[in-house]
């Protein structure tokens with residue numbers, strides 16, 4: 001830290017992204033990326049003219065892409081907000097709507113407390129139930145900005161829509177953010193509730209199901225006035241925060257919506273097969289509606305599994321939080337990658353005498 005840093009940030013603990021090592025080729029099951037490339041139309045979308053046009057600023061309104069998303073999700077114009085990945089949107093959300101504090105689950109996306117601290121938003125966390133499901137009653141009527149992913153991370157457990165609605169309905173005077181980063185892998189989206197609740201903000205990303213993590217594109221759907229608030233902060237920070245190329249790629253992805261939904265179904269099928277195989281090997285894991293599994297084994301410590309997988313060329317995600325030290329989060333890759341992972345796991349179980 002330099003002596004120039006604003007004291008407000010001196011104690012800030014930054015988010016730790018999943019490791020992206022370059023020392024060797026790994027089977028990468030640690031950051032919930034898609035194992036499949038983006039849609040063919042995305043691969044073919046950029047022309048030399050698009051590259052030449054990089055001399056120009058991007059459309060700060062993302063007009064063409066917003067129009068396509070408006071149609072795809074059946075919302076009104078003015079209900080779509082675009083940004084540089086959904087983390088960027090979550091950042092604006094804590095900045096915009098955290099005046100009375102925030103509440104989120106105790107075990108969830110570890111970026112939420114970072115945003116809260118960054119913007120001086122006091123926050124409270126609600127413990128999950130014993131079986132890792134969200135405590136819906138505990139999240140209701142808090143009188144604060146309320147944020148949760150559906151499905152939750154890193155558990156992969158989804159809330160049914162009526163329970164999502166119960167949380168939204170119980171907090172009418174505060175924004176409720178449903179972070180749907182993983183919704184395309186089998187959960188119910190809260191988008192149909194948008195007509196009924198002006199305090200609901202649904203946040204989505206191109207990073208997971210749409211295979212475009214590196215493009216950095218996220219969007220939020222909400223009531224017009226909520227979107228206006230987010231726009232105000234975006235225009236006060238970085239109006240051109242979605243670059244020209246990404247806007248164009250984003251449009252191509254919407255045009256081939258069926259492609260990524262098909263890939264999501266493949267990932268879900270691989271997930272179910274992998275879950276079954278892991279249970280047969282003695283692992284315990286909740287049913288996942290996401291593109292990852294949250295796994296523990298009674299005879300192998302979580303950190304050991306993580307370390308030995310890495311030694312053998314497979315990266316999975318282990319978290320420092322002592323409450324989940326026994327667990328690892330395993331992203332669903334291709335069927336071949338998951339077979340390789342399962343073979344490595346079997347070797348480790350043998351080595352550990354499990």
Ligand SMILES: *Cc1c(COP(=O)(O)O)cnc(C)c1O
Pocket residue numbers: 032084085086087088109149153179181204205206207213216217218
């Ligand atoms: C991956 C993820 C995001 C953010 O993704 P972006 O790449 O910034 O769009 C947001 N929320 C959750 C729960 C995630 O897992």
